[in-house]
Amino acid sequence: MKKIGNLLLASVLGGAITLGSYQLIFDKEAIPATFTASPNENSFLPVSNSNLYGTNVDFTEAAEKTVHAVVHVKNVAVFKGPRSIWEYYQYGNSGGRALQGSGSGVIITPDGYIVTNNHVIDGANELEVTLNNNQTYKAEVIGTDKISDIALIKVDAENLEYIPFGDSDNTKLGEWVLAVGNPFNLKSTVTAGIISAKARDLNVQDNSPQSFIQTDAAINPGNSGGALVNINGELIGINTAITSPSGSYIGYAFAVPSNNARKIVEDIIEFGDVQQGILGIRGGSTINISPDIKAEYNVNTAQGVFVSEVTLGSGAQKAGIKTGDVIRKIDNIDIKSFSELTGYINSKRPGDKVLVKVLRDGDEKEINVELTKNEIYVASMLGLEFKNATKEELKKFKTDNGVFINGTTMKNLPENELVGSLVTQVNSKKVGSIDDIKNALANRDTGDPIYIKYLDKTGKEQSMLWQ
Template sequence: MKRFSSLFLVALLSGATTLGAYKLLFDENAVFSDTSKSMVTTASGNYTRTVGLSPETLDFTDAADKAVHSVVHIKNLSYVTRSNPMMEFFYGYKGGQPQAQVGTGSGVIISADGYIVTNNHVINNASEIEVTLNNKKTYKAELIGTDSKMDIALLKIHTNDKLPYSTFGDSDAIRVGEWVLAVGNPYNLTSTVTAGIVSAKARNLGSQANDMQSFIQTDAAVNPGNSGGALVNTRGELIGINTMISSMTGSYVGYSFAVPSNITKKIIDDILEFGNVQRGILGVEGGELNDKASKELGISATQGFFVNKVTPKSGAAIAGIKKGDIITKLDNTAIYSYADIAAFLNTKRPEDVVRVTYIRDEKTLVTPVTLTKNEFLAYDYNGLQLENLDSSEKKRFNLNYGVKIKETTNPSFEELAGKIILTIDNQKVKDIEMVSAILSRKQENSLTKIELLNPNGQIERYIFR
């Protein structure tokens, strides 16, 4: 009996010790229960938060219904002459029968009286443009104006009917992760609606750091034929014009791009008011900062746009912006890259005043900058002072591209003053920005072929080294 009592007492003490150790180590009020020293942050126990994916909260039907009636199908009829290589080789014959080509795309009605916005590449080189509405009515369209840089074109159809049209939303207000719908006519499948989210903003797909492109990137499915169609938010407001996809196959692979509605609206307003697009230029070149670039430059800031060059006589130069400054804001818009600058400036005009926030010598400064007209800027090459053509010169020579040699400081090239550069190394040049891009890629002492138009309308060709 004594032995049994001893064993019972030992068991009782062991149980008490175990229970006491558990309470000491694991009880939430015990000294060792403090979780503040843990390297892991645990989530709350609430696993019932809705993320808006249920049929009750995710409903695109109203937005789709608004959009499909304002999106049109566009046919572009053009004529090309096919050459016969055998005839050319044996007889030097370069003629041929013109053959009709038909391209298709989409467009968006933006007014009840028939103005339609689409992509420039949808109607480029068109001899005839045909527009079919969602109600199957077909009209001939008139080309009002284009902006090849941002790939936007404005059309007009004439009808006595009041047409359904899209209202413009604020593309600056959209957020990454927001739901959007793409509406268009892929592969001639009319009134097609796809859904996705905004994947990125201010996306630049150009090969040059100072390219003016600034797209909305989405994962809504867009395919050939969608070009020129509508990108709308969940309220059915137009926030972009679907423009392109990035794909090895030419079909949708996960993301697509749209010209923001704020930029589109400004282009349309310029075409209607001035006949062409009025672009305000800040006058800076440079690049996006990151940790590696900041270390190479020997600066502490890792975000912003580093100014590597300021264009003489530009608004930035007049306001005192210098090489080495870091631009962080334009008005209230944060700046991280040139695409951010382009997105902001594409909605502005010459003579608009912008508040530029920048860092210099570790100090944050703010200065007003008056944007300069692109035509006022010049570019120097081998003593040739180049400037963009103004609208009167383009009209006089029936040109939509070219750069004028304003004057020369090199005596060897005095006779070139007043002539217009049409091509450099067989590439048509549209403005001094393109000239700068072409020439900056050339190696020192390499040959440069230039085609000129003289004041008498005659073509001249030169080779420079």
């Protein structure tokens, strides 16, 4: 009996040891994995003892939700004359050669509205859209915004799969994203990455600062106009640009935030063009202002937008924003740079109200501002500031179109002569609003000269050339 008892005890102990070993090996909670930044427990430097953790983000659901709503867009443009000596010999003086370009687009409604880049469809005589299931449709252009590089097109179809808009203001640095495109009609492709930066200003065109989402998800030229989505399959951006000497992806790419794209699309559908609201200030990031200005206006912060000038008659001026104020928040969204301010305001319309928190002489103030319509445009490449003219002002110049020169931004320009003059043509095209000037400058080929006709303050026609 004693031998049997000893054998039974040995069996129990063996089972317990085996079970304990099993738990040590397979039960992750039994011994939590930890790390330390320094082997010296008495280190005076910060040391982390947090549990190691990994990530197992599942992209499959987001990919399945979105690939069928991203399309291939083919642009056929016909040029009436030869663009080079080689085309002259090949096609003669009549030209008429059909050139094809392509990109991607995002279906945003089940009845066939599609967002893409303006540069994808620019100059098209014919647009063809191919879905991920190889169905092909002819598309028409509903409207474009060349400044933001957004275009809205439509196909005649029903019950299409689409991607709902997400809130790009709620995106965070380090957040996982998918770039979905349909390049070269190869069916939809998906790449993954994170948000590397927000409110990135590339200064790609001569206009107010842009505000892009930067990502390291691989985006190549055929993906232009495709979707940037979060892991819930919501549209948070329209993939637009890459910065690369070779023209191919080298580690970062850029997307127009979805809030801005949605606002542009809604404006085009409702009004036929983009309704741009402005705060009515000039300024820049506080980190860039001089020590003398900081001392003069008692600016003691490195983050925010310093107001260097308030436009007369603007919403900012009427609400009481003053030169020297530092804008810290708009609608409880932190504003650290001018591009962040521009990005948020570009998602608003004239008449919208925003709550602006400013720092003035060390005290914070909250000011309600009603946005006004953009009536001022600074063309930095020309060194000129333009202002829309009223009908009464045009009558004084005995003309039916024109835009005022409101100021100069380059010291070598004759300010006294130019300010108050009325620009009537840019590159032989009549202009009647600051939007006409924006479009004329945006549509010119890089490096082409700029020719302006204007009426001086006496009504005499003058001209200027920029090369």
